[in-house]
Amino acid sequence: MLNLKLSAKDHAHEDALEKQESLIERAQDGDELAYKELYKRYCRVVYTLAYQMLGNHSDTDEVVQETFIRVFKNLHRLRNAKAFTSWLYQIAINLSIDHRKVRTRRRMLPLDDNPEFVSNYELATAKHVRNPGQVLENKELLKQINFAIEDLPEQQRAVIVMHEVEGMSKKMISEVLDCSLVTVRTNLHHARKKLRQNLRKYIQE
Amino acid sequence: MDCREFENYLQDYLDNETSSSVSQAIEEHLNQCTSCRCELDAYKKASLLVQLRNVPQPEENYWETTYDKIQDEMSASILQMSPNAQSPEAVKQDDGLPEHINWPKRISYFISIAALVVFMITGYWVSNEIAEKPDEEFSTVIVVEPEWRVMTANQSLYENFAPDADFSKFSGAAMGVISPVSQGLQAEAFLK
Incomplete structure (x- = not known):
């Protein structure tokens, strides 16, 4: 079993700031430690992206595993190491969209109600808000935000998640979604309009 | 700048993608127009929400167990997928097709080639058979009677034929050459 906790040696290694390209080249040569390092670097980002798209842990878990399996299996085909990040995100987003379609066909509930995964927002508001009524209001608000995002079409949700939540540039998003910059801008525009409409109750307050 | 122009620049302004001159014009407009200011605030609030x-981030050991699962799924294929770590056996199995052509494609290529070869052999065999045995259906004996009445061994082939109408339709066609004969004689013509 590989130990993913960072040792002092690992920290020193990180300080050396190994260039991504050489790391990918090493992984392409079959270096298992390079695979591990790539996973360590990107597992959280991939998890966050997939979770934003899917809204629950169990689906996200499946997508994370499938994403890295695909990436590792096809890494030797990647010609441009600089494109690794957008390629990785592309796989994660596409798998999330596919997963979501399958789930929609089965009519499964989309949102995570598992109490284990209490959001940071809920924790933060619970700490700082003394009035329990306000915590409930905040919970309701969070629920509505989730519903508003869930209500968006796939492409628009992907764009809004990557741009507004993950802070990716439009150019990067166009690479990840393999579409034009104009399409990204249009999707972003429509997504913002819908979100504004769906959250108007909280916006007007 | 008017409200319509502001509407056009709104998304770019939200993303800080407007030029300094446009940004300045927008800010001047926002100072004067309450509805556009409210519009911009609504978009900003939606974005914040x-x-x-x-x-929610899972527990720290989740990442380790997930990596183990990925490794299990990959089993030993991670090293095999690397071209540099390709085993001699794998090299031996290389059939010369480009690397990007996967197995389902390869199988479909082989099936297509095999079907083409079978088709060509069958075609060659059939053409030989035809050359060796002339088709009996076309070796019909045609009897020409004095009134240009045509009788054939296979009558059904020519049952709609009206010889009195126009013999020229019949002559020189694919049926072969029939020379007119005198009254009382019978001529046989083998169609070629």
């Missing part, structure tokens, strides 16, 4: 949707 979306950003509140933090993703």
